[in-house]
Amino acid sequence: MSISGTTDISGTTAQPVQLWTRDLGSCLHGTLATALIHDGHDPVTVLGAPWEFRRHPGAWSSEEYFFFAEPDSLAKRLALFHPFESAWHRSGGDGLDDLREALAAGVLPIAAVDNFYLPFRPAFHDVHAAHLLVVYRITDTEVYVSDAQPPAFQGAIPIADFLASWGSLNPPDDADVFFSASPSGRRWLRTRMAGPAPEPDLDWVGHVLRENVARYRQESTAQTQTGVMGLRHYLDQLCALTPGTDAASEALSELYVISWNIQAQTGLHAEFLRTQSTKWRIRELAEAAAGVDAVAHGWTAVRMTGAHARVWERHRPDELRRHSTELVRRLEVALDQLELAADALSRHT
Amino acid sequence: MSQVAGNSVLTANEPGPRVHRLPAAASAPEFRLIGIDDLLNNRATTSVSDLDSGRLNAWGNSFPAEELPTPGALIEVAGIPFTWANAHAKGDNVRCEGQVIDIPPGQYDWIYLLAASERRSEDTIWAHYEDGHADRLRVGVSDFLDGTPAFGELTAFRTSRMHYPHHVQERLPTTMWLTRVGMPRRGIARSLRLPRLVAMHVFALTLVTGIDVRRAEGAAI
Numbered sequence: 149m150s151i152s153g154t155t156d157i158s159g160t161t162a163q164p165v166q167l168w169t170r171d172l173g174s175c176l177h178g179t180l181a182t183a184l185i186h187d188g189h190d191p192v193t194v195l196g197a198p199w200e201f202r203r204h205p206g207a208w209s210s211e212e213y214f215f216f217a218e219p220d221s222l223a224k225r226l227a228l229f230h231p232f233e234s235a236w237h238r239s240g241g242d243g244l245d246d247l248r249e250a251l252a253a254g255v256l257p258i259a260a261v262d263n264f265y266l267p268f269r270p271a272f273h274d275v276h277a278a279h280l281l282v283v284y285r286i287t288d289t290e291v292y293v294s295d296a297q298p299p300a301f302q303g304a305i306p307i308a309d310f311l312a313s314w315g316s317l318n319p320p321d322d323a324d325v326f327f328s329a330s331p332s333g334r335r336w337l338r339t340r341m342a343g344p345a346p347e348p349d350l351d352w353v354g355h356v357l358r359e360n361v362a363r364y365r366q367e368s369t370a371q372t373q374t375g376v377m378g379l380r381h382y383l384d385q386l387c388a389l390t391p392g393t394d395a396a397s398e399a400l401s402e403l404y405v406i407s408w409n410i411q412a413q414t415g416l417h418a419e420f421l422r423t424q425s426t427k428w429r430i431r432e433l434a435e436a437a438a439g440v441d442a443v444a445h446g447w448t449a450v451r452m453t454g455a456h457a458r459v460w461e462r463h464r465p466d467e468l469r470r471h472s473t474e475l476v477r478r479l480e481v482a483l484d485q486l487e488l489a490a491d492a493l494s495r496h497t
Numbered sequence: 498m499s500q501v502a503g504n505s506v507l508t509a510n511e512p513g514p515r516v517h518r519l520p521a522a523a524s525a526p527e528f529r530l531i532g533i534d535d536l537l538n539n540r541a542t543t544s545v546s547d548l549d550s551g552r553l554n555a556w557g558n559s560f561p562a563e564e565l566p567t568p569g570a571l572i573e574v575a576g577i578p579f580t581w582a583n584a585h586a587k588g589d590n591v592r593c594e595g596q597v598i599d600i601p602p603g604q605y606d607w608i609y610l611l612a613a614s615e616r617r618s619e620d621t622i623w624a625h626y627e628d629g630h631a632d633r634l635r636v637g638v639s640d641f642l643d644g645t646p647a648f649g650e651l652t653a654f655r656t657s658r659m660h661y662p663h664h665v666q667e668r669l670p671t672t673m674w675l676t677r678v679g680m681p682r683r684g685i686a687r688s689l690r691l692p693r694l695v696a697m698h699v700f701a702l703t704l705v706t707g708i709d710v711r712r713a714e715g716a717a718i
């Protein structure tokens with residue numbers, strides 16, 4: 149599982165690619181990380197450097213891999229400090245030739261699929277759910293896919309299964325109210341590092357920390373809720389909804405979906421800080437990492453309280469309010485810790 | 498995990514539904530195994546005959562009961578003894594909703610938990626003391642699915658499969674954690690309040706009093 153991918157000239161990636169996942173992560177970070185590793189980049193540095201909160205009301209889709217990126221590309225928004233780019237493509241016909249072409253060019257295509265048709269997923273022939281996986285080889289009869297999300301799988305599946313999953317309408321499914329009702333539509337994501345990666349020296353790490361803090365502390369706009377202010381406003385709106393209503397159900401579904409990858413990014417940023425702390429022997433970075441991790445864990449409380457209300461009708465608006473308040477409090481503390489860490493970095497440069 | 502030898506003492510006249518005290522020499526820590534049967538409010542383990550009863554998470558997943566201790570068993574995990582709850586149709590664990598657990602009044606150093614979480618969670622256990630102090634104790638429990646000990650816990654149980662509402666998923670391990678929480682105050686604790694966090698599940702709880710405290714209290718060497 150730790151073999152970096154290589155590409156042969158016949159249009160297929162001959163070697164397995166590297167599976168990558170984290171406990172708070174989804175298929176979004178996992179697949180992008182596999183693509184980054186394939187191209188020689190460290191996913192914790194690239195995807196773990198940025199940390200932010202952004203929400204555009206109404207702009208979300210019921211997919212495990214949703215992340216509000218506009219006006220940037222998905223990869224660009226998830227890798228704000230690197231020239232990482234992505235573009236969605238939609239293939240016609242069976243579309244496999246497009247994926248073969250990408251593989252021949254050394255690109256690992258990331259396909260939007262429905263778990264219902266994937267023999268290795270727990271949801272196989274049971275639950276419809278939108279998901280991403282990496283395609284790394286195609287033969288006349290099989291498609292080789294890589295999926296790091298538990299239970300991790302890497303290997304061949306019949307072309308018919310892949311096409312059914314890749315072209316699925318992913319109909320609404322009561323067994324998954326969060327990630328069904330989003331057609332796969334033969335979509336696939338092409339990523340590339342569009343320029344040289346920055347040198348991850350102390351100056352760069354300090355720049356990353358100050359940019360993230362500044363973004364969290366800037367004023368939220370009317371259209372897009374951003375930063376501490378935007379998060380507070382969003383959670384206030386969420387907690388004000390009447391439990392059990394259609395509007396509340398819709399909002400709780402959105403909460404679960406949009407916050408998955410916000411939480412994933414938070415956990416990854418903490419890992420980035422810990423890595424930098426070890427590398428540069430700056431304790432303030434490790435302390436900031438603990439603060440950022442506490443925010444990630446605060447998201448668990450908000451997300452799961454909301455999810456249990458949505459799925460099991462366990463409505464506890466008082467708990468949701470308390471966890472929301474705590475999440476924002478932890479965020480404020482973490483930002484202070486990041487400022488301390490940035491100051492410590494300045495003293496080392 | 499192993500079964501504890503039958504030398505525990507079921508103590509009468511102590512708060513809580515059932516408390517086992519394991520007497521020890523002053524050169525060893527003392528354990529109080531706290532029964533939580535009366536607080537069981539959630540099904541996190543199932544058998545193949547009732548898969549759809551699982552409520553460990555929002556997806557209705559659950560631990561395979563056959564890979565966990567039998568109800569009521571005295572067990573030991575990494576040297577810490579526990580009483581495994583007497584599961585019933587409505588519950589086999591305490592989903593944390595701020596429940597209060599009365600404990601035998603005493604000085605304790607550690608709260609040991611067998612616990613699991615729906616994703617990583619971090620919250621507060623309140624320790625209430627005889628003199629009116631209430632201490633906020635941080636508790637962290639890692640994700641039951643991923644298996645990464647984010648808070649430095651030990652693995653208590655690692656199953657080979659996971660239960661879904663409609664099927665058993667082989668080769669998808671789940672983890673229950675051995676978690677501990679420090680109680681630094683030198684005071685007489687009388688009760689604990691569990692976190693108010695639906696993601697966190699407690700399956701067993703044992704209090705530990707360390708050697709130094711026991712000697713300070715006059716335990717014979």
